[in-house]
Amino acid sequence: MTxxxxxxLPRLRDLTDLLSTSALLSWDQQVLMxxxxxxxxxxxxxxxxxxxxxxxxxxxxxxxxxxxxxxxxLDDAQKASVRLLRRDHDxxxxxxxxxxxxxxxxxxxxxxxxxxxxxxxxxxxxxxDLERMFELKKQQADAVGYEGERYDALLDDFEPGxxxxxxxxxxxxxxxxxxxxADAILQRSGDRPEFMSRPFDDxxxxxxxxxxxxxxxxxxxxxxxxxxxxPFTSRMGADDxxxxxxxxxxxxxxxxxxxxxxxxxxxxxxxxxxxxxxLPIGNTRSLGLHExxxxxxxxxVGTGRAFLGFLFDEMKSRWPEQLxxxxxxxxxxxVNHPHRSPIRVxxxxxxxxxxxxxxxxxxxxxxxxxxxxxxxPEAWDAGMEKHVGIRPESQADGVLQxxxxxxxxxGYFPTYTMGTLYAAAFYERAVAxxxxxxxxxxxxxxxxxxxxxxxxxxSYGSTExxxxxxxxxxxxxxxxxxxxxxxxTKYAAIYGALD
Amino acid sequence: MTxxxxxxLPRLRDLTDLLSTSALLSWDQQVLMxxxxxxxxxxxxxxxxxxxxxxxxxxxxxxxxxxxxxxxxLDDAQKASVRLLRRDHDxxxxxxxxxxxxxxxxxxxxxxxxxxxxxxxxxxxxxxDLERMFELKKQQADAVGYEGERYDALLDDFEPGxxxxxxxxxxxxxxxxxxxxADAILQRSGDRPEFMSRPFDDxxxxxxxxxxxxxxxxxxxxxxxxxxxxPFTSRMGADDxxxxxxxxxxxxxxxxxxxxxxxxxxxxxxxxxxxxxxLPIGNTRSLGLHExxxxxxxxxVGTGRAFLGFLFDEMKSRWPEQLxxxxxxxxxxxVNHPHRSPIRVxxxxxxxxxxxxxxxxxxxxxxxxxxxxxxxPEAWDAGMEKHVGIRPESQADGVLQxxxxxxxxxGYFPTYTMGTLYAAAFYERAVAxxxxxxxxxxxxxxxxxxxxxxxxxxSYGSTExxxxxxxxxxxxxxxxxxxxxxxxTKYAAIYGALD
Numbered sequence: 002m003t004x005x006x007x008x009x010l011p012r013l014r015d016l017t018d019l020l021s022t023s024a025l026l027s028w029d030q031q032v033l034m035x036x037x038x039x040x041x042x043x044x045x046x047x048x049x050x051x052x053x054x055x056x057x058x059x060x061x062x063x064x065x066x067x068x069x070x071x072x073x074x075l076d077d078a079q080k081a082s083v084r085l086l087r088r089d090h091d092x093x094x095x096x097x098x099x100x101x102x103x104x105x106x107x108x109x110x111x112x113x114x115x116x117x118x119x120x121x122x123x124x125x126x127x128x129x130d131l132e133r134m135f136e137l138k139k140q141q142a143d144a145v146g147y148e149g150e151r152y153d154a155l156l157d158d159f160e161p162g163x164x165x166x167x168x169x170x171x172x173x174x175x176x177x178x179x180x181x182x183a184d185a186i187l188q189r190s191g192d193r194p195e196f197m198s199r200p201f202d203d204x205x206x207x208x209x210x211x212x213x214x215x216x217x218x219x220x221x222x223x224x225x226x227x228x229x230x231x232p233f234t235s236r237m238g239a240d241d242x243x244x245x246x247x248x249x250x251x252x253x254x255x256x257x258x259x260x261x262x263x264x265x266x267x268x269x270x271x272x273x274x275x276x277x278x279x280l281p282i283g284n285t286r287s288l289g290l291h292e293x294x295x296x297x298x299x300x301x302v303g304t305g306r307a308f309l310g311f312l313f314d315e316m317k318s319r320w321p322e323q324l325x326x327x328x329x330x331x332x333x334x335x336v337n338h339p340h341r342s343p344i345r346v347x348x349x350x351x352x353x354x355x356x357x358x359x360x361x362x363x364x365x366x367x368x369x370x371x372x373x374x375x376x377x378p379e380a381w382d383a384g385m386e387k388h389v390g391i392r393p394e395s396q397a398d399g400v401l402q403x404x405x406x407x408x409x410x411x412g413y414f415p416t417y418t419m420g421t422l423y424a425a426a427f428y429e430r431a432v433a434x435x436x437x438x439x440x441x442x443x444x445x446x447x448x449x450x451x452x453x454x455x456x457x458x459x460s461y462g463s464t465e466x467x468x469x470x471x472x473x474x475x476x477x478x479x480x481x482x483x484x485x486x487x488x489x490t491k492y493a494a495i496y497g498a499l500d
Numbered sequence: 501m502t503x504x505x506x507x508x509l510p511r512l513r514d515l516t517d518l519l520s521t522s523a524l525l526s527w528d529q530q531v532l533m534x535x536x537x538x539x540x541x542x543x544x545x546x547x548x549x550x551x552x553x554x555x556x557x558x559x560x561x562x563x564x565x566x567x568x569x570x571x572x573x574l575d576d577a578q579k580a581s582v583r584l585l586r587r588d589h590d591x592x593x594x595x596x597x598x599x600x601x602x603x604x605x606x607x608x609x610x611x612x613x614x615x616x617x618x619x620x621x622x623x624x625x626x627x628x629d630l631e632r633m634f635e636l637k638k639q640q641a642d643a644v645g646y647e648g649e650r651y652d653a654l655l656d657d658f659e660p661g662x663x664x665x666x667x668x669x670x671x672x673x674x675x676x677x678x679x680x681x682a683d684a685i686l687q688r689s690g691d692r693p694e695f696m697s698r699p700f701d702d703x704x705x706x707x708x709x710x711x712x713x714x715x716x717x718x719x720x721x722x723x724x725x726x727x728x729x730x731p732f733t734s735r736m737g738a739d740d741x742x743x744x745x746x747x748x749x750x751x752x753x754x755x756x757x758x759x760x761x762x763x764x765x766x767x768x769x770x771x772x773x774x775x776x777x778x779l780p781i782g783n784t785r786s787l788g789l790h791e792x793x794x795x796x797x798x799x800x801v802g803t804g805r806a807f808l809g810f811l812f813d814e815m816k817s818r819w820p821e822q823l824x825x826x827x828x829x830x831x832x833x834x835v836n837h838p839h840r841s842p843i844r845v846x847x848x849x850x851x852x853x854x855x856x857x858x859x860x861x862x863x864x865x866x867x868x869x870x871x872x873x874x875x876x877p878e879a880w881d882a883g884m885e886k887h888v889g890i891r892p893e894s895q896a897d898g899v900l901q902x903x904x905x906x907x908x909x910x911g912y913f914p915t916y917t918m919g920t921l922y923a924a925a926f927y928e929r930a931v932a933x934x935x936x937x938x939x940x941x942x943x944x945x946x947x948x949x950x951x952x953x954x955x956x957x958x959s960y961g962s963t964e965x966x967x968x969x970x971x972x973x974x975x976x977x978x979x980x981x982x983x984x985x986x987x988x989t990k991y992a993a994i995y996g997a998l999d
Contacts, residue, residue: 018547021540022521029524037722038740041520041777045737048517052551204703223536238544241537278540 005068006079010279012065013082016056017238017279023049024237032229032245043109054101057093066090078282081464085281088161096144104137108409115407122397124378131406132374135367138411152368155412159288160419162468165365168415172358175418175481176388182488182499183351184390186339189496194335199323201253209319210246210260213312216445217264217298219244220271232259234266234295239278242270253323254336257312258299265298266291268451272459280462287467288413290458292420293427300350300421301428301487302450307442309333334495343385343393344402351488354421355388360403360414368411425484426475427458504567505578509778511564512581515555516737516778522548523736531728531744542608553600556592565589577781580963584780587660595643603636607908614906621896623877630905631873634866637910651867654911658787659918661967664864667914671857673980674917675887681987681998682850683889685838688995693834698822700752708818709745709759712811715944716763716797718743719770731758733765733794738777741769752822753835756811757798764797765790767950771958779961786966787912791919792926793953799849799920800927800986801949806941808832833994842884842892843901850987851888853920858883859902859913867910924983925974926957 026046034042056062069075069083111130118126142154152165207228214226224242234244244263249255269291277283285291302308313332317324324332339351348356363380366372372380381400386392393399405413431453432438438450457474471479493499525545533541555561568574568582610629617625641653651664706727713725723741733743743762748754768790776782784790801807812831816823823831838850847855862879865871871879880899885891892898904912930952931937937949956973970978992998 014543015547018544021544022525022548025524025528026521029528033724035720035722035724035740037719038737041737041739044513045517045520048514049521220536221534223534225532225534238537238540240540241534 003069003072003074005065005072006075009062009065009069012056012059012062013279013281016053019049019053019056021237021241023053024235028235028237028243031231031233032227032243047105050105054093054098057089062086063090063094078277078280078464081282082280085286085463089281092145095146096141100137100140100144104141104409107134107137108407111407111409112404115401115404119397119401122395122401124396124400127401127407128374131377134406134409135374135411138409139368150369152365152412155368156415157412159410159413159416160467161286162466163289163415163419168361168365171415171418171422171479171481172361175354175422175484176358178481178485179351179354179488180388182485183339183355185499186351186488186492186496187341187390189499190339193338193340194331196323196327196331197254197335197338198251199253200250201320201323203248203250205319206248206250206253206256209316210248210256212315213257213260214244214264214267217261217268217447218451219264219267223271224267226260226263232263234263234270236270236284239273239275239283242267253316257336258304261303262295262299265295268298268454269294269459272451272455273462274460277462282462282464284463286463287470288416289419289423290467290470292417293423294420294454294458296420296424297428297450297454301424302442302447304333304336304350305439305442306333307439308445308447309336311443311445337491337495339492341389341391343389343391343398346402348389350421351492352389354418354484357414357418359384359388360405361418364406364411364414419479422479422481422484423471425487426471426479427454428487429483430457430474430476502568502571502573504564504571505574508561508564508568511555511558511561512778512780515552518548518552518555520736520740522552523734527734527736527742530730530732531726531742546604549604553592553597556588561585562589562593577776577779577963580781581779584785584962588780591644594645595640599636599639599643603640603908606632606636607906610906610908611903614900614903618896618900621894621900623895623899626900626906627873630876633905633908634873634910637908638867649868651864651911654867655914656911658909658912658915659966660785661965662788662914662918667860667864670914670917670921670978670980671860674853674921674983675857677980677984678850678853678987679887681984682838682854684998685850685987685991685995686840686889688998689838692837692839693830695822695826695830696753696834696837697750698752699749700819700822702747702749704818705747705752705755708815709747709755711814712756712759713743713763713766716760716767716946717950718763718766722770723766725759725762731762733762733769735769735783738772738774738782741766752815756835757803760802761794761798764794767797767953768793768958771954772961773959776961781961781963783962785962786969787915788918788922789957789966789969791916792922793919793957795919795923796927796949796953800923801941801946803835803849804938804941804990805832806938807944807946808835810942810944836990836994838991840888840890842888842890842897845901847888849920850991853917853983854887856913856917858887859904860917863905863910863913918978921978921980921983922970922974924986925970925978926953927986928982929956929973929975 023046026042026049030042030046066083066087069079070087075083107130111127111134114127114130118124138155139151142151145154147154149164149166156163156165156168211226214221219226223240224244227243227245228248229245230247232245232247234242236242244267246256246259246263269285273283273285309332310329313324313329317327327335337349339349341352342348345353345356359381362384363372363377366380367374367377378396378400382392385399405411431450435449435453441447441449458470461470465473489499522545525541525548529541529545565582565586568578569586574582606629610626610633613626613629617623637654638650641650644653646653648663648665655662655664655667710725713720718725722739723743726742726744727747728744729746731744731746733741735741743766745755745758745762768784772782772784808831809828812823812828816826826834836848838848840851841847844852844855858880861883862871862876865879866873866876877895877899881891884898904910930949934948934952940946940948957969960969964972988998
């Protein structure tokens with residue numbers, strides 16, 4: 002063990018502690034925090050985040066990184082850690098502190114004007130702050146630098162190595178294949194079954210979701226499930242992974258899907274090597290790979306016929322009045338009912354990625370200055386009509402529905418679709434390796450699938466570049482084909498031939 | 501506004517943010533945290549606490565304090581803040597960092613050996629660590645310095661200005677009066693009524709305690725109530741005050757008393773001037789005054805006949821099966837049933853302070869080196885016999901029951917009794933000012949009592965020394981008389997003449 006590495010370790014532990022603290026402050030803010038303390042909490046988070054920035058930009062850290070880059074005696078895990086740390090350090094150093102601060106303040110302001118604009122369904126309330134946000138994100142991209150184009154610098158924060166060109170190709174391929182398929186399915190899917198909006202008591206749903214995460218092998222000695230308006234998963238330590246779900250009395254499927262989705266994220270976090278807890282490689286770096294885990298558990302496993310049949314039996318015994326007159330097949334068709342919705346988070350798996358395609362298209366056009374923020378509402382409505390075949394009735398249900406851009410998350414949306422595509426491709430490989438796991442899943446046994454994911458993805462941490470990890474698992478480049486085939490096969494089985 | 505004060509403010513805000521963060525880490529540890537992350541959480545807390553220590557001992561802060569001490573233009577609130585800050589800075593500077601670290605490590609170790617010793621009911625498992633704890637606390641006292649004797653330096657952390665001599669006099673006076681009175685009451689109190697151990701469903705109790713804190717005017721937009729094995733209240737910001745309660749199915753009174761007790765603490769925190777949130781005077785400094793607020797709401801208000809009658813009606817409507825055959829008077833006698841218990845936290849108001857007297861006596865003797873840690877178990881049992889008239893059946897239920905000493909909290913116990921005595925004295929003054937509030941309390945209206953406490957204590961923050969604050973409110977020095985009179989009057993009304 003070299004001296005420089007020994008000197009690095011306490012710095013990494015300190016950084017981990019501060020990052021974990023920041024995660025707890027944020028988790029608490031979204032789950033429990035009393036509302037009056039919003040302003041103070043934002044200040045607390047800024048205080049911790051500026052300590053993290055201070056640690057990351059410390060010249061002493063830069064010197065240690067340089068020393069270690071020249072050190073051949075490091076093992077692979079150490080080398081990979083130094084490589085990631087170099088990137089974090091350089092990125093942090095390159096962005097001027099004044100810009101970091103202005104972005105952080107603007108985020109708070111923009112969040113408030115977004116909330117106000119959404120409540121009033123009036124984009125103009127948000128427009129000036131959102132214009133400033135795109136300006137500052139361009140400044141940030143320029144400060145960090147890029148090889149191809151500006152947007153690449155933003156993508157890199159969420160999916161290292163992904164470029165604007167990749168995004169364009171992926172969505173072009175996807176839309177070409179998915180749009181006609183989705184139209185064919187939506188022509189046949191009819192109205193949402195009535196039982197889907199029957200009341201399921203909140204405490205019963207809470208108990209059910211706690212049971213469900215146990216079935217899915219989420220380890221509650223190393224994590225928790227709570228509730229929040231917007232479900233999410235975060236990690237405040239290798240042994241402290243927290244997920245949330247959303248419970249709606251008259252829409253049981255919201256809790257069902259959220260729980261399976263977030264458990265997918267949470268199982269990934271719990272599957273990372275604990276011995277790397279303080280190293281950069283012990284954390285996840287790719288939102289695309291992360292989303293592949295949530296989608297595989299929500300879609301390929303969770304709402305597949307086998308596992309859903311198992312869940313249906315359990316739910317029927319918990320809610321005999323609500324589900325007594327429903328068959329397992331009706332339940333399967335209901336949970337998987339495709340429909341045109343103006344709202345992304347309410348979209349089914351058939352239409353979901355068309356919603357994302359619109360957002361990717363728009364943010365790329367905005368960033369390339371081919372579209373002005375002022376023209377966004379019109380472009381949104383036209384794009385929704387084109388992609389999803391529906392026109393939002395209000396700006397609140399249209400251009401103002403997502404918080405991402407107001408929060409400075411530009412370059413983030415494409416990773417949702419990356420995740421969907423990875424999930425389908427990975428699951429195809431898993432089935433090829435394991436054989437069809439349906440018999441197991443029909444009995445609620447998820448162990449084999451989980452072990453496969455642990456072995457093939459989780460155990461690697463962030464030792465590889467995301468694209469390389471994806472290609473290793475798939476055995477070739479990521480394409481839209483496995484996802485398209487998944488949709489075609491699944492819905493042809495439900496609605497008959499789709500051509 | 502002077503320049504030095506302007507320079508001080510960002511330091512105070514930073515310190516507040518770190519202290520609030522530390523409080524959240526600790527709250528979460530006791531309430532929610534998954535158990536496997538215990539080690540990492542301890543490390544996170546040490547990281548934040550060492551930042552706090554760094555800030556407090558910063559020579560730049562010392563210089564600002566000196567400048568401000570010489571500045572006559574400061575207003576009273578600023579002067580009081582500088583005075584408190586001077587103390588915090590000097591104390592932090594005087595204790596060597598090596599001692600701070602060893603104490604912090606020893607606390608963790610001592611906590612574990614205490615837990616082990618308690619589980620095995622074997623004091624010898626704890627003894628070596630506890631011996632070291634007393635050694636280090638003596639070193640700490642010597643480093644900080646004192647005027648009278650070493651123990652004064654420890655008391656000062658919990659009750660600024662209180663001395664060993666005060667403690668001795670207070671407990672001597674108390675035991676002299678209370679012991680014969682308690683014996684007379686206990687002779688008459690008989691067995692605990694059967695209905696007290698009937699099952700009250702946990703979720704019903706949870707709903708009830710949420711209702712109760714509303715009645716008591718705890719503001720849930722600025723705080724929360726949760727559950728934890730050991731109820732406590734803490735503050736992670738002026739608008740984020742959190743309390744917990746303990747719910748036991750077969751002992752409804754545990755939740756009832758804990759909720760009222762902790763709400764008393766929490767109302768004090770919520771009553772501090774919000775405009776002082778970042779100043780030293782905007783926080784509480786005296787555990788005795790703090791405990792006066794919890795006791796007043798638990799004892800004088802909460803388990804008095806008027807308010808308890810109001811609560812009884814509500815509980816009876818929520819639990820008709822459990823309370824249908826119980827009268828309001830039976831309920832009052834049951835909740836206020838005195839009995840000899842070996843366990844402090846299960847003790848009633850009549851015997852509680854005799855438990856505390858024993859602890860004060862023992863820790864003073866240990867600190868004065870009149871008693872060795874090795875002889876503690878024997879001294880404990882003898883003292884329990886003398887004060888409470890009962891011999892613990894095991895060390896777990898005896899000398900090992902409290903965590904305080906193992907956590908380094910030496911000089912803390914006396915503040916429990918200070919709180920009890922203050923509560924009785926303050927309430928006497930409140931009744932003199934307001935008239936008997938029983939009619940209001942019988943209808944669940946606590947506003948007048950709360951306003952009186954806000955005006956006479958909460959609104960002062962920590963601008964005064966604790967003793968001065970107490971004497972201002974009482975109109976003279978603190979004595980045991982109001983408490984003794986409270987007990988005598990209350991229990992004579994229940995059991996008849998006590999002589």
